[in-house]
Amino acid sequence: MTLDVRKRLVLQAVVESYVSTAEPVGSRTVARKYQLGVSPATIRNEMADLEEMGYLEQPHTSAGRVPSDKGYRFYVDRLMRNQQVAPDVAQKIREIYKRRTKELEALIQITAKLLSETTDYMALVLGPRRERSFLRFLRMIPVGGGRVLLALVTDTGFVENRWLHFQEEVDELELERISDTLNRYLQGVALDEMGYGLLRTIDVELSRSRYILTQIMELLEDETDPADEERVYLGGTVKILNQPEFKDIDKLKELLGLLENEEDVYELLNSIDVDDEVTVTIGNENRREEIRECSLVTGTYRIGNHIVGKIAVLGPRRMEYAKVVSVVDYVTRNLSEILTRYLDN
Amino acid sequence: MTLDVRKRLVLQAVVESYVSTAEPVGSRTVARKYQLGVSPATIRNEMADLEEMGYLEQPHTSAGRVPSDKGYRFYVDRLMRNQQVAPDVAQKIREIYKRRTKELEALIQITAKLLSETTDYMALVLGPRRERSFLRFLRMIPVGGGRVLLALVTDTGFVENRWLHFQEEVDELELERISDTLNRYLQGVALDEMGYGLLRTIDVELSRSRYILTQIMELLEDETDPADEERVYLGGTVKILNQPEFKDIDKLKELLGLLENEEDVYELLNSIDVDDEVTVTIGNENRREEIRECSLVTGTYRIGNHIVGKIAVLGPRRMEYAKVVSVVDYVTRNLSEILTRYLDN
DNA sequence: CTTTAGCACTCCCATGCTGGGAGTGCTAAT
DNA sequence: ATTAGCACTCCCAGCATGGGAGTGCTAAAG
Numbered sequence: 133m134t135l136d137v138r139k140r141l142v143l144q145a146v147v148e149s150y151v152s153t154a155e156p157v158g159s160r161t162v163a164r165k166y167q168l169g170v171s172p173a174t175i176r177n178e179m180a181d182l183e184e185m186g187y188l189e190q191p192h193t194s195a196g197r198v199p200s201d202k203g204y205r206f207y208v209d210r211l212m213r214n215q216q217v218a219p220d221v222a223q224k225i226r227e228i229y230k231r232r233t234k235e236l237e238a239l240i241q242i243t244a245k246l247l248s249e250t251t252d253y254m255a256l257v258l259g260p261r262r263e264r265s266f267l268r269f270l271r272m273i274p275v276g277g278g279r280v281l282l283a284l285v286t287d288t289g290f291v292e293n294r295w296l297h298f299q300e301e302v303d304e305l306e307l308e309r310i311s312d313t314l315n316r317y318l319q320g321v322a323l324d325e326m327g328y329g330l331l332r333t334i335d336v337e338l339s340r341s342r343y344i345l346t347q348i349m350e351l352l353e354d355e356t357d358p359a360d361e362e363r364v365y366l367g368g369t370v371k372i373l374n375q376p377e378f379k380d381i382d383k384l385k386e387l388l389g390l391l392e393n394e395e396d397v398y399e400l401l402n403s404i405d406v407d408d409e410v411t412v413t414i415g416n417e418n419r420r421e422e423i424r425e426c427s428l429v430t431g432t433y434r435i436g437n438h439i440v441g442k443i444a445v446l447g448p449r450r451m452e453y454a455k456v457v458s459v460v461d462y463v464t465r466n467l468s469e470i471l472t473r474y475l476d477n
Numbered sequence: 478m479t480l481d482v483r484k485r486l487v488l489q490a491v492v493e494s495y496v497s498t499a500e501p502v503g504s505r506t507v508a509r510k511y512q513l514g515v516s517p518a519t520i521r522n523e524m525a526d527l528e529e530m531g532y533l534e535q536p537h538t539s540a541g542r543v544p545s546d547k548g549y550r551f552y553v554d555r556l557m558r559n560q561q562v563a564p565d566v567a568q569k570i571r572e573i574y575k576r577r578t579k580e581l582e583a584l585i586q587i588t589a590k591l592l593s594e595t596t597d598y599m600a601l602v603l604g605p606r607r608e609r610s611f612l613r614f615l616r617m618i619p620v621g622g623g624r625v626l627l628a629l630v631t632d633t634g635f636v637e638n639r640w641l642h643f644q645e646e647v648d649e650l651e652l653e654r655i656s657d658t659l660n661r662y663l664q665g666v667a668l669d670e671m672g673y674g675l676l677r678t679i680d681v682e683l684s685r686s687r688y689i690l691t692q693i694m695e696l697l698e699d700e701t702d703p704a705d706e707e708r709v710y711l712g713g714t715v716k717i718l719n720q721p722e723f724k725d726i727d728k729l730k731e732l733l734g735l736l737e738n739e740e741d742v743y744e745l746l747n748s749i750d751v752d753d754e755v756t757v758t759i760g761n762e763n764r765r766e767e768i769r770e771c772s773l774v775t776g777t778y779r780i781g782n783h784i785v786g787k788i789a790v791l792g793p794r795r796m797e798y799a800k801v802v803s804v805v806d807y808v809t810r811n812l813s814e815i816l817t818r819y820l821d822n
Numbered sequence: 823c824t825t826t827a828g829c830a831c832t833c834c835c836a837t838g839c840t841g842g843g844a845g846t847g848c849t850a851a852t
Numbered sequence: 853a854t855t856a857g858c859a860c861t862c863c864c865a866g867c868a869t870g871g872g873a874g875t876g877c878t879a880a881a882g
Binding site (some may be wrong): 171172173174177191193194195224363 | 823824826828831832833839850
Binding site (some may be wrong): 155158159160172176177179180190193195196212 | 862873874876
C-alpha cells in the first residue's frame with residue numbers, strides 16, 4: 133500500500149489545494165501551481181490511479197478531485213510535515229497559562245477560547261468527570277444567618293461549592309468537628325460513591341449533629357445525579373459558519389444539536405483512544421453520524437500520570453491538520469504542565 | 478392613534494397567523510380562519526388602511542401583509558391577552574428551583590437551559606457584574622503541600638475560588654488570623670476596589686505575614702481585570718436555526734458573532750430599562766444592528782431589592798409573545814424568590 | 823514504456839424565459 | 853358600508869440553453 137514519489141506529490145498537492153480553496157482540484161491546477169514538471173495529462177493519469185486506489189474521489193464526472201478519508205489519513209500519517217507552533221501563537225499560549233491562580237474550571241474555559249482563537253476552528257474541552265474525581269478535602273464555612281458554605285476540593289483541583297441552610301446559627305466549632313470527621317472518612321473517596329451507605333457509618337460517630345449531617349447527605353446524594361451537567365466547554369462556535377461545507381442549515385442544526393448535548397460530546401471524545409500523542413480522527417472514522425463530515429484533533433491532558441480531560445479542535449475534513457496538530461499538542465503540554473505543577477501530590 | 482374594533486381584530490389576526498406560519502397573510506386567509514363575518518374585500522380595505530398607518534407592511538405588491546415593528550408593538554401593548562404559564566411548564570420551573578443547594582453560578586446555568594427548553598427560543602442569562610458585587614466573606618483553607626484555597630463569597634451568593642501557592646506549609650492559625658483581619662477590612666467592599674491602595678492599610682497590621690499578603694494582593698488585583706470573562710450564559714443556541722428567518726448563513730454569523738462576545742451581550746441587555754415588569758423590545762427598538770430582526774423579552778432578577786442580573790429570551794420578531802412573556806415573568810419571580818430567601822440579609 | 827497533445831464527451835451551473843398562482847386595488851352593484 | 857368581479861402585479865418553480873471546467877481516451881512523440 134505504498135505510493136511512489138510522484139503519486140505522493142500529487143496527493144499532497146490535491147489535499148493542500150483543496151484545504152485552502154474548498155474547490156475540487158483539477159489536473160491543470162496541480163500542474164500549474166505545484167511545479168511537478170509534468171503535463172496535466174500525466175497528472176490526470178496519476179489522479180485516475182489515486183482515485184482507483186481510494187485516495188481521491190470525484191464529486192461527479194468532469195469535476196476535479198477531492199481527497200477521500202483515506203487520502204486525508206495518508207496525508208496526516210505520511211505526508212504532512214511536522215510543524216512548529218508559530219512563535220506569536222506559542223507566546224500567546226504561554227502567556228495565558230502564566231497566571232496560575234485560576235481554579236480549574238476557569239482554566240478550562242480559557243483553554244476553549246484560546247484553542248478556537250489560535251486555530252480558527254471550533255474547540256471542545258472536557259473537564260474531569262465527576263465519578264473519576266476523588267475528594268481531597270472538604271470544609272464548612274459558616275457565613276452567618278444559618279448559611280454554611282460547603283467547599284469540596286477534588287484531586288483534580290476542582291472546587292465545588294454548595295450551600296447549606298439551617299434555622300438557627302450553627303456553632304463554628306461543631307462544624308469544624310464535623311468537617312474533620314467527614315474528612316477522615318471521605319478523603320480519597322470518589323465523589324459519586326458518597327451515597328447514604330457510606331455516610332451511615334459516620335452517622336454513628338456524629339449522631340449528636342444529625343440535623344447537619346442529614347443536609348450534607350442529601351446534598352452529596354444530589355451530587356451523584358447523572359443528569360447533572362457534564363463539564364463541556366465550547367469555544368468559537370461561530371467559526372463553523374465560516375466553512376462552506378456548512379452552508380446547509382440542516383447539517384448545521386444536526387451538528388449544533390450534538391454539541392449542545394454534553395453527555396454526547398463526552399462520549400464522543402472519550403471513545404477516542406488515549407495515547408501520549410495528539411490523535412486525529414477523520415470523517416467516517418468518527419463515531420457519531422453528525423460529524424462524519426468533520427475531523428477532530430484531540431489531545432489528553434493530565435495531572436502527573438492521571439488523565440484529567442480532553443481538549444479537541446473540530447473542523448471540516450478539509451482542515452489545516454499540520455497547524456492544528458501542533459497547536460493542540462502545545463496547548464495540551466502547557467495545560468498538563470501547569471496542572472501538574474500545582475496540583476500533583 | 479387608536480384603532481377601531483375591527484382593525485384591531487384584523488391586526489391581531491395578521492400577527493397571529495404570521496407568527497404561526499411565517500408566511501405573509503392575505504385577506505382571504507384572515508377572512509377564512511378568523512371568522513370576522515365579513516368578506517375578503519372588506520378585509521382588504523382594512524389592511525390597506527393598517528398599512529397606511531404603519532402597522533402592516535407588504536414584502537412586495539401582490540404578496541400578503543406582514544406586521545411591522547409598530548404592528549407588533551401594538552399587539553404586545555394592547556391586543557395580546559395575558560397568558561398563564563401552562564401548568565406543566567410551571568411545574569417544571571418550580572421543580573428546578575426546589576433544589577436549593579446550588580451555588581449561584583450553577584443556578585444561572587440551569588436557568589438558561591430551562592428558559593430555552595420551555596420557550597423553544599434561545600435564552601440569555603446574565604450573572605451579577607463583578608464590580609457591583611461586594612465581599613461578604615473571605616476564607617483561606619490550607620489543603621496541604623503549600624496550597625491554600627482562597628474562597629471569596631459575595632453578597633450575591635457568588636463564590637470565587639482561587640489558589641495560592643507557597644514554598645512551604647503554611648500555618649493554619651496564621652491563615653486564620655490573616656483571614657480575620659482581611660474580613661474586618663474588606664467586608665462590604667466592592668470586588669473591583671480591592672486594589673493595592675486599600676490593601677496597603679492592612680499591610681501594616683499584617684506586616685509579619687507579608688509574603689502571604691503579597692500573593693493575595695496580586696490575586697485580587699487580577700480580579701479587577703476587565704478583560705476577565707463576564708458571566709453570560711446561553712441556552713438553546715440551536716433553536717435559532719429552526720427559524721426560517723435565519724436560513725441565511727450570513728445573518729446567522731452576525732448574530733452568533735454578537736452572542737459570543739460577552740461584553741456586547743452585557744451591554745445590550747443592560748441598555749434595556751429596568752422596571753418591575755418583563756420588557757419586550759422589538760426589531761429596530763433594539764440597540765444592536767445584529768438583532769434588528771429579532772425580539773428580546775427581558776426580565777430582571779433580584780436579591781431583595783438589589784438587582785442582580787437579567788434573563789432574556791431571544792427570538793424572531795415573529796415571536797409567541799404571550800407565551801414567552803409569561804414564562805420569563807414566571808422564571809424571574811422564581812429565581813428572585815429563591816435567591817432572596819437564601820441570600821438576602 | 824512513459825509522456826503528452828488533441829479532442830470528444832460529460833456534467834454542472836448561471837442565465838433567461840414562461841406560466842400559474844396568490845394576492846391586490848379598483849369599480850360598480852347591492 | 854359591504855361585496856362581487858375583474859384586471860393587474862409580482863413571485864417563483866420549472867424548463868431549456870450554452871459555456872466552462874474537467875475528464876478519459878487515443879495516437880503520436882520522446
